[in-house]
Amino acid sequence: MTKEQMLESFMSYIQLEKNYSAHTVHQYLQDLEGFFLFLEQEGVSDLHEVEYLHARNYVTKLYEAELSRTSISRKISAIRSFFRYGNREFGLSEAAFRSLFHPKKEERLPQFFYEEELEQLFASLTGEDALSLRNRALLELLYATGMRVSECVSIKMKDLDRHMHIVKVLGKGRKERYIPYGQFAHDALELYIDSARPRLMKSKEHEMLFVNSRGDGVTDRGIRHILNECMKKASLNSSIYPHMIRHTFATHLLNNGADMRTVQELLGHAHLSSTQVYTHVTKDHLRNTYLKAHPRA
Numbered sequence: 001m002t003k004e005q006m007l008e009s010f011m012s013y014i015q016l017e018k019n020y021s022a023h024t025v026h027q028y029l030q031d032l033e034g035f036f037l038f039l040e041q042e043g044v045s046d047l048h049e050v051e052y053l054h055a056r057n058y059v060t061k062l063y064e065a066e067l068s069r070t071s072i073s074r075k076i077s078a079i080r081s082f083f084r085y086g087n088r089e090f091g092l093s094e095a096a097f098r099s100l101f102h103p104k105k106e107e108r109l110p111q112f113f114y115e116e117e118l119e120q121l122f123a124s125l126t127g128e129d130a131l132s133l134r135n136r137a138l139l140e141l142l143y144a145t146g147m148r149v150s151e152c153v154s155i156k157m158k159d160l161d162r163h164m165h166i167v168k169v170l171g172k173g174r175k176e177r178y179i180p181y182g183q184f185a186h187d188a189l190e191l192y193i194d195s196a197r198p199r200l201m202k203s204k205e206h207e208m209l210f211v212n213s214r215g216d217g218v219t220d221r222g223i224r225h226i227l228n229e230c231m232k233k234a235s236l237n238s239s240i241y242p243h244m245i246r247h248t249f250a251t252h253l254l255n256n257g258a259d260m261r262t263v264q265e266l267l268g269h270a271h272l273s274s275t276q277v278y279t280h281v282t283k284d285h286l287r288n289t290y291l292k293a294h295p296r297a
Helices: 003-017 022-041 052-064 069-090 115-123 130-145 183-201 220-234 242-255 260-267 283-293
Strands: 166-170 176-180
Touching: 003 022, 003 069, 022 052, 022 069, 052 069, 115 130, 115 220, 130 166, 130 183, 130 220, 130 242, 220 242, 242 260
Parallel strands: none
Antiparallel strands: 166 176
16 A cells, blocks of 8 residues: 555545544644654655664754644644554554653743733724624624634534524534523624624525624634734724633633633543633732732732
8 A cells, every 4th residue: 555545544534534624734744744754755655664773863853943842742642643643553663752752832822911901992883784793792702712723713603592692613523512601692692693794694694603804704814814903993002813812711710710620621631731721811810819918918
């Protein structure tokens, strides 16, 4: 079997059996194709001939390209997963990458908005035109739920319980979860659905909740553009990216007394360790509370 056939088999496996997201599948494909290109340059045409030396030289090349340790670690994981699958299905040796250490990830704390900044952002979203109403509903829902942008773009009208103020999202690994949202998000959504969405849809018919100016469902890139435009309108100088709203959601919940397990469930994290990163960004809040509350602080 050729390496192209092995790759095709592996991609089908992670997509259909492992239920990896389309984004993850695309990243794995790019990572593996990059490694295969490196092997060709090294004169290795048979995957059965891959040894530890090839793996080490490849990682060295990645460092020389000044990739981040997070990117290198992801590439190692993708290649290691492929050879583990290849060992089981095609008799490939997985020893080359099994003994290769993952580089330690950089300790990068999540960026988030302070409550005052977020209030300024919401206050700038005025206007009764369809796009302004959509933008406010979109931002309110992202902040109210902490959902991923990939989850937001896939929400359909039937996923929204407008009476109970609950939205169903499809998370990583195709796991469903239900997230409540508050009155601000509810009011913005009702106004958008009843007034703005029909105007944007025009003659088109589909079930996607958020739509663009052409009436089609919004994309990840579209949401990034919307958030950047909102930042300009609010005259905020800091940069923004979609996941920053998710970080803000988690940080504000913990700062205001929510327990870690609840935040984990709301975010859809499989492991508590993924949620614990937010404890670092709440240390300033804890210190300020201590200084105000302790008699001898």
